[in-house]
Amino acid sequence: xxxxxxxxxxxxxxxxxxxxxxxxxxxxxxxxxxxxxxxxxxxxxxxxxxxxxxxxxxxxxxxxxxxxxxxxxxxxxxxxxxxxxxxxxxxxxxxxxxxxxxxxxxxxxxxxxxxxxxxxxxxxxxxxxxxxxxxxxxxxxxxxxxxxxxxxxxxxxxxxxxxxxxxxxxxxxxxxxxxxxxxxxxxxxxxxxxxxxxxxxxxxxxxxxxxxxxxx
Ligand SMILES: C[S@@+](CC[C@H](N)C(=O)[O-])C[C@H]1O[C@@H](n2cnc3c(N)ncnc32)[C@H](O)[C@@H]1O
Numbered sequence: 063x064x065x066x067x068x069x070x071x072x073x074x075x076x077x078x079x080x081x082x083x084x085x086x087x088x089x090x091x092x093x094x095x096x097x098x099x100x101x102x103x104x105x106x107x108x109x110x111x112x113x114x115x116x117x118x119x120x121x122x123x124x125x126x127x128x129x130x131x132x133x134x135x136x137x138x139x140x141x142x143x144x145x146x147x148x149x150x151x152x153x154x155x156x157x158x159x160x161x162x163x164x165x166x167x168x169x170x171x172x173x174x175x176x177x178x179x180x181x182x183x184x185x186x187x188x189x190x191x192x193x194x195x196x197x198x199x200x201x202x203x204x205x206x207x208x209x210x211x212x213x214x215x216x217x218x219x220x221x222x223x224x225x226x227x228x229x230x231x232x233x234x235x236x237x238x239x240x241x242x243x244x245x246x247x248x249x250x251x252x253x254x255x256x257x258x259x260x261x262x263x264x265x266x267x268x269x270x271x272x273x274x275x276x277x278x
Pocket of ligand 1: 082083084085086104105106107108109110111128129130131134153154155156170171172173176177
């Protein structure tokens with residue numbers, strides 16, 4: 063199981079958000095969020111990481127979650143309970159609804175693997191980050207490229223396997239966007255839930271990672 067936010071954070075993160083947490087790791091430590099930061103959570107889902115980030119940036123900072131799914135956003139917005147420094151916007155990672163150079167830190171958990179055009183997502187991240195801004199994410203990669211039998215399997219996409227890029231291609235997309243990658247590590251205890259997913263994971267080295275990068 064991926065690590066969930068620290069107990070100190072869990073005390074205030076809404077239980078309903080945690081109950082539908084769908085992340086694959088914990089990268090908020092790599093984000094080095096500090097009070098006053100403006101954070102952007104890509105694919106915020108029911109909001110677990112957004113709420114955890116909001117505790118770290120405090121009321122002088124802001125957290126914006128972006129998600130394409132109305133139901134997820136509505137739930138996170140309800141759980142926000144009126145907190146003014148947290149907001150949830152509709153949108154796609156490939157065309158983020160935030161201005162250029164407006165964000166100190168981009169976070170994301172288990173989402174970029176679901177995006178077919180990862181190069182486009184990393185370019186968008188660079189566009190919205192201020193110079194010197196940080197990226198800290200948890201995601202899924204593969205040791206080697208996946209065959210069509212995996213990439214065209216709906217169940218394996220939904221299981222965060224079918225869309226996993228080969229690690230080499232994933233790193234190359236980050237680099238080509240202009241980000242400087244400085245941490246890339248496996249999540250040691252992440253396990254897939256179905257036999258089909260576990261088999262694909264074993265065969266192709268599909269696994270969860272956390273990483274951090276900086277916009278120069
Ligand atoms: C596996 S869930 C992870 C949710 C959340 N980050 C968490 O850790 O609980 C993936 C989320 O990303 C959203 N999503 C997937 N692809 C997206 C895209 N291209 N643009 C915006 N949201 C996307 C889905 O709607 C879903 O809420």
